[in-house]
Amino acid sequence: MSATIIDGKAFAGTVREKVAGHVSRLKEEHGITPGLAVVLVGEDPASQVYVRSKGKMTVEVGMKSVEHMLDVETPEAELLALIDKLNNDPEIHGILVQLPLPKHLNEDLVINSIDPAKDVDGFHISNVGLLGTGQKSMVPCTPLGCLMMLRDHHGSLSGMDAVVIGRSNIVGKPMAQLLLGDSCTVTIAHSRTKDLADVVRRADIVVAAVGRPEMVPGDWIKEGATVIDVGINRIERDGKNKLVGDVDFDSCAARAGAITPVPGGVGPMTIACLLANTVTACCRANGLAEPEGLTA
Numbered sequence: 001m002s003a004t005i006i007d008g009k010a011f012a013g014t015v016r017e018k019v020a021g022h023v024s025r026l027k028e029e030h031g032i033t034p035g036l037a038v039v040l041v042g043e044d045p046a047s048q049v050y051v052r053s054k055g056k057m058t059v060e061v062g063m064k065s066v067e068h069m070l071d072v073e074t075p076e077a078e079l080l081a082l083i084d085k086l087n088n089d090p091e092i093h094g095i096l097v098q099l100p101l102p103k104h105l106n107e108d109l110v111i112n113s114i115d116p117a118k119d120v121d122g123f124h125i126s127n128v129g130l131l132g133t134g135q136k137s138m139v140p141c142t143p144l145g146c147l148m149m150l151r152d153h154h155g156s157l158s159g160m161d162a163v164v165i166g167r168s169n170i171v172g173k174p175m176a177q178l179l180l181g182d183s184c185t186v187t188i189a190h191s192r193t194k195d196l197a198d199v200v201r202r203a204d205i206v207v208a209a210v211g212r213p214e215m216v217p218g219d220w221i222k223e224g225a226t227v228i229d230v231g232i233n234r235i236e237r238d239g240k241n242k243l244v245g246d247v248d249f250d251s252c253a254a255r256a257g258a259i260t261p262v263p264g265g266v267g268p269m270t271i272a273c274l275l276a277n278t279v280t281a282c283c284r285a286n287g288l289a290e291p292e293g294l295t296a
Contacts, residue, residue: 002253002254003227003252003254003255003256003257003258003259004153004257004258004259005253005258005259005260005261006149006153006226006228006259006260006261006265007261007264007265008035008145008149008260008261008264008265008266008267008268008269009264009268010057011148011152011268011269011272012145012268012269012271013042013268013271015086015148015269015272015273015276015294016021016057016060016061016275016289017292018067018276018293019114019267019272019275019276019291019294020024020060020061021059022279022283022291022294023062023063023279024062025188026279026282026283026288027062028208030282030286030288032282032286033062033063033064033091034063034093034094034278034279034281034282035063035064035065035066035092035093035094035278035282036054036058036064036065036066036092036093036094036096036120036274036275036278037066037067037068037089037092037094037095037096038051038054038055038062038066038067038068038069038070038096038097038098039067039068039070039082039083039086039095039096039097039098040066040068040070041070041071041072041074041079041097041098041102041105042070042071042072042100042101042102043072043253044088044100047098047099047100047208050098051098052071054096054271055067055273057158057271057275060277061275062163063278063279064091064092064181065277066092068082070082072102073102074102074105076105076106076109076110079097079105079110080109080110080113081136083095083097083113083114083207084111084113085170085185086118087113087114087115087118087178090098090117093118093122093278093281093282093285094118094120094274094278094281094282095114095115095119095273096110096120096121097110097114097121097285100135111123111124112124112125114119116138117138117281117284117285118281119138120138120141120274120277120278120281121138121140121141121142121274122137122138122139122140122141122144122174122277123131123169123170124138127139128169128174131174131178134181136267137195138277138280138281139174139178139277139296140170140171140174140294141169141269141270141271141273141274141277142170142171142209142230142266142269142270142271142273143175143178143181144174144178144269144276144277144295145266145270145272145273145296146178146207146228146230146266147175147178147179147296148269148273148293149183149260149266149269150182150205150226150228150229151182153258154226157179157182157183157184158182158183158184159169159170159183159184159185160184160185160204160205161184161185161187161202161203162176162185162186162203162204162205162206162207163186163187163188163189163199163200163202163203163205163206163207164176164179164180164186164187164188164189164207164209165196165200165206165207165208165209165210165215165216165246166188166189166190166207166208166209166210166211166230166246167188168174168209169212169213170210171209171212171230172190173188174190174207175207175209176188178296179205179207181274183294184205185190187199187203187217188225190210191210191212195207195248196220197219197220200216200220200221201220201221201222202222203222203225204222204224204225204226205225205226205227205228206220206221206227206228206247207228207230207240208227208228208229208230208231208245208246208247208273209230209231209233209246210246211231211233211246212233212246213230213231213233213235213244213245213246214227214233214246214248214249215231215243215246215247216246216247216248217247217248217251217252217253218248218250218251218252218253218254218255219255220252220254221247221255221256222255223255223257224255224256224257225255225256226256226258226259227247227252227256227258227259227260228259228260228265228266229245229246229247229249229259229260229262229265229266230245230246230266231244231245231247231262232262232263232267233245233246234247243262245260245261245262245265245271247259249261249262262295274296276291276294279291279294280294
């Protein structure tokens, strides 16, 4: 079997087009421009690249983009004061504090100081609880992107057997909650799961989010299963740096019915879903109908 390649880059472009359409209607019909504020503390090169990319795409879809670049030594009280200011700014509908933070800052304290309604990363403990109990919440961007791609490929996910490899708060746990919400039978597996290969082999859907390069070989994959590879790992091969996922792409693609590549799969969907979450937050803040197809 030769797997269908789920093109995350193209799908993310479609999501951004939908976001731009909603933003245009919000401006024309209600005089509202969704606003996203991104806060970066320090000069981590990867974080700087992410922030620039987020800002560029925010502007491209017609939204207001605000960036706060803070010194690496910024005191915690100063950062919390900035977040409080953004919480109370009616022109800001989404707030994102770029992680990781410098070690002298308490990440949990900082994230939980964001207004849950503006927490477009979906990391606030209130949003975690709401998602876990099946209530309306802000959903973490990467799992939301995975869910969108699965829905687009399969239509209904009801009754499918899904295995999520990885139990992180950012991807694994919320991914499992979203799949449960779409009536999948869900197993959360991880590096210490007994007979992990056998657990994965029974799955119709495999979401690999464990952070280990090419951990999942093709013989773990059931014939025709859908594989969503969340991993982004840099390795050296044949003297060159290469990006690979958490699954061995070639051997898994030989058995899967559909698979996301790395790069070009889940990655582009994360920023697209950040923009979608900002529009959703804006609509909720103004008592307007949520945009169809952009939420869980």
